[in-house]
Amino acid sequence: xxxxxxxxxxxxxxxxxxxxxxxxxxxxxxxxxxxxxxxxxxxxxxxxxxxxxxxxxxxxxxxxxxxxxxxxxxxxxxxxxxxxxxxxxxxxxxxxxxxxxxxxxxxxxxxxxxxxxxxxxxxxxxxxxxxxxxxxxxxxxxxxxxxxxxxxxxxxxxxxxxxxxxxxxxxxxxxxxxxxxxxxxxxxxxxxxxxxxxxxxxxxxxxxxxxxxxxxxxxxxxxxxxxxxxxxxxxxxxxxxxxxxxxxxxxxxxxxxxxxxxxxxxxxxxxxxxxxxxxxxxxxxxxxxxxxxxxxxxxxxxxxxxxxxxxxxxxxxxxxxxxxxxxxxxxxxxxx
Amino acid sequence: xxxxxxxxxxxxxxxxxxxxxxxxxxxxxxxxxxxxxxxxxxxxxxxxxxxxxxxxxxxxxxxxxxxxxxxxxxxxxxxxxxxxxxxxxxxxxxxxxxxxxxxxxxxxxxxxxxxxxxxxxxxxxxxxxxxxxxxxxxxxxxxxxxxxxxxxxxxxxxxxxxxxxxxxxxxxxxxxxxxxxxxxxxxxxxxxxxxxxxxxxxxxxxxxxxxxxxxxx
Numbered sequence: 001x002x003x004x005x006x007x008x009x010x011x012x013x014x015x016x017x018x019x020x021x022x023x024x025x026x027x028x029x030x031x032x033x034x035x036x037x038x039x040x041x042x043x044x045x046x047x048x049x050x051x052x053x054x055x056x057x058x059x060x061x062x063x064x065x066x067x068x069x070x071x072x073x074x075x076x077x078x079x080x081x082x083x084x085x086x087x088x089x090x091x092x093x094x095x096x097x098x099x100x101x102x103x104x105x106x107x108x109x110x111x112x113x114x115x116x117x118x119x120x121x122x123x124x125x126x127x128x129x130x131x132x133x134x135x136x137x138x139x140x141x142x143x144x145x146x147x148x149x150x151x152x153x154x155x156x157x158x159x160x161x162x163x164x165x166x167x168x169x170x171x172x173x174x175x176x177x178x179x180x181x182x183x184x185x186x187x188x189x190x191x192x193x194x195x196x197x198x199x200x201x202x203x204x205x206x207x208x209x210x211x212x213x214x215x216x217x218x219x220x221x222x223x224x225x226x227x228x229x230x231x232x233x234x235x236x237x238x239x240x241x242x243x244x245x246x247x248x249x250x251x252x253x254x255x256x257x258x259x260x261x262x263x264x265x266x267x268x269x270x271x272x273x274x275x276x277x278x279x280x281x282x283x284x285x286x287x288x289x290x291x292x293x294x295x296x297x298x299x300x301x302x303x304x305x306x307x308x309x310x311x312x313x314x315x316x317x318x319x320x321x322x323x324x325x326x327x328x329x330x331x332x333x334x335x336x
Numbered sequence: 337x338x339x340x341x342x343x344x345x346x347x348x349x350x351x352x353x354x355x356x357x358x359x360x361x362x363x364x365x366x367x368x369x370x371x372x373x374x375x376x377x378x379x380x381x382x383x384x385x386x387x388x389x390x391x392x393x394x395x396x397x398x399x400x401x402x403x404x405x406x407x408x409x410x411x412x413x414x415x416x417x418x419x420x421x422x423x424x425x426x427x428x429x430x431x432x433x434x435x436x437x438x439x440x441x442x443x444x445x446x447x448x449x450x451x452x453x454x455x456x457x458x459x460x461x462x463x464x465x466x467x468x469x470x471x472x473x474x475x476x477x478x479x480x481x482x483x484x485x486x487x488x489x490x491x492x493x494x495x496x497x498x499x500x501x502x503x504x505x506x507x508x509x510x511x512x513x514x515x516x517x518x519x520x521x522x523x524x525x526x527x528x529x530x531x532x533x534x535x536x537x538x539x540x541x542x543x544x545x546x547x548x549x550x551x552x553x
Contacts, residue, residue, distance in 0.1 A: 002464050131467065133393065134393075240526075
């Protein structure tokens with residue numbers, strides 16, 4: 001492990017100041033919340049920040065609060081995954097969020113990991129995580145992508161490029177996508193709010209740039225609007241084993257359904273794409289239709305029309321379709 | 337193979353639990369599940385040095401160079417062992433293809449083969465230095481599955497240098513010939529690793545000039 005400077009920010013303004021002054025002459029800074037990704041990748045030598053700014057004290061500034069009201073849900077970035085997963089109001093009114101969180105990682109990790117850090121979790125691509133592989137455009141821009149022709153069973157079939165097919169690994173992000181959440185961002189010169197769908201960037205030819213956060217900015221909270229469809233929502237996760245494992249395919253689904261007819265469907269896919277993936281084609285297909293097996297399968301087909309397999313991960317296209325199809329039928333059948 | 341006659345005795349396939357003995361609680365189960373078990377790295381020793389392994393990034397080939405300059409410059413590094421330091425060790429008969437420090441190269445037999453051992457005053461120093469070792473390889477195509485080029489197949493029905501005795505049990509051929517139903521299919525199993533609770537650590541303590549005690553797991 002390389003030496004680094006450790007600083008503790010007492011509030012959001014100080015976090016921004018420390019980040020700004022550290023950026024001046026440094027190779028890289030990183031914010032520390034739960035540390036479940038950062039310290040792991042620092043030990044693996046994948047991330048080598050010169051400065052680590054601990055933002056856990058921002059809990060005193062409202063960063064660790066859950067506010068559930070009639071207009072929606074506000075989740076502070078420092079809320080621990082386990083606390084949101086176990087929250088009775090979230091379980092009842094936003095089940096897709098509680099389910100996505102409770103199926104992620106292990107209880108020990110959920111106790112540590114923050115929601116803000118969770119959506120920024122780095123990929124599990126083994127070529128990214130093992131520095132003995134010289135080729136990784138994410139870790140070492142311009143070096144190539146070993147996964148394209150390598151062992152890519154876990155890799156993305158949606159949203160990849162010739163430069164990167166690393167899967168976005170998280171679960172919670174798909175729930176936020178499906179519920180059309182927004183992200184409150186804090187930084188120097190005040191805050192801003194963006195749609196959650198604008199947070200992550202597809203790899204394109206710059207896979208090292210994973211989000212649209214500017215240097216020194218941190219996530220302050222997530223805003224999930226209240227809506228009739230949040231209760232008819234669920235998260236279905238398919239994986240190699242039933243706990244403590246990343247998704248091979250997952251679907252976050254929220255349905256606005258009346259008299260057996262879908263008014264609107266909101267769908268995000270996980271484990272299959274380079275970013276939290278909104279399945280807009282499937283949503284469009286379902287509008288105004290009953291959710292039966294035929295329509296569920298056709299919607300799932302639409303979601304994967306542009307999917308591309310790279311060999312070992314070819315099976316994920318069919319698995320993804322079945323996962324989405326099953327999630328849609330389960331959501332339609334929920335007794336609300 | 338489903339035999340029409342289930343009573344046909346076959347020494348290779350005893351009745352369930354026949355060859356199992358009496359169930360016994362695992363000796364260290366309680367300690368392990370309650371977190372009280374002490375592993376070798378939990379036992380403090382005076383003035384330890386820490387060794388961290390550098391492993392091969394290629395699965396087959398030859399180590400052409402090992403640049404240690406940046407690694408040696410890390411404060412706290414005591415020494416770095418390479419193939420040269422191992423030259424005087426006798427080659428183990430079956431050790432070359434396992435993760436052994438006897439062969440630190442230059443020939444690479446498998447991915448993750450140990451190519452250097454970095455020793456430091458602290459674990460952190462040794463780890464950092466290990467990452468700074470720069471290895472270059474002449475890479476060859478590895479043989480990783482049954483059908484890979486370069487794999488030598490041994491006839492399992494014949495005796496060989498390694499398998500001096502071909503075990504015989506029952507009469508498979510006549511059982512197949514007389515079976516009502518014969519299933520002929522290929523099955524593949526997924527990669528499954530045995531993952532022990534403890535991380536692999538070894539502590540060696542020199543108690544005198546002539547004797548080393550080691551706790552290995």
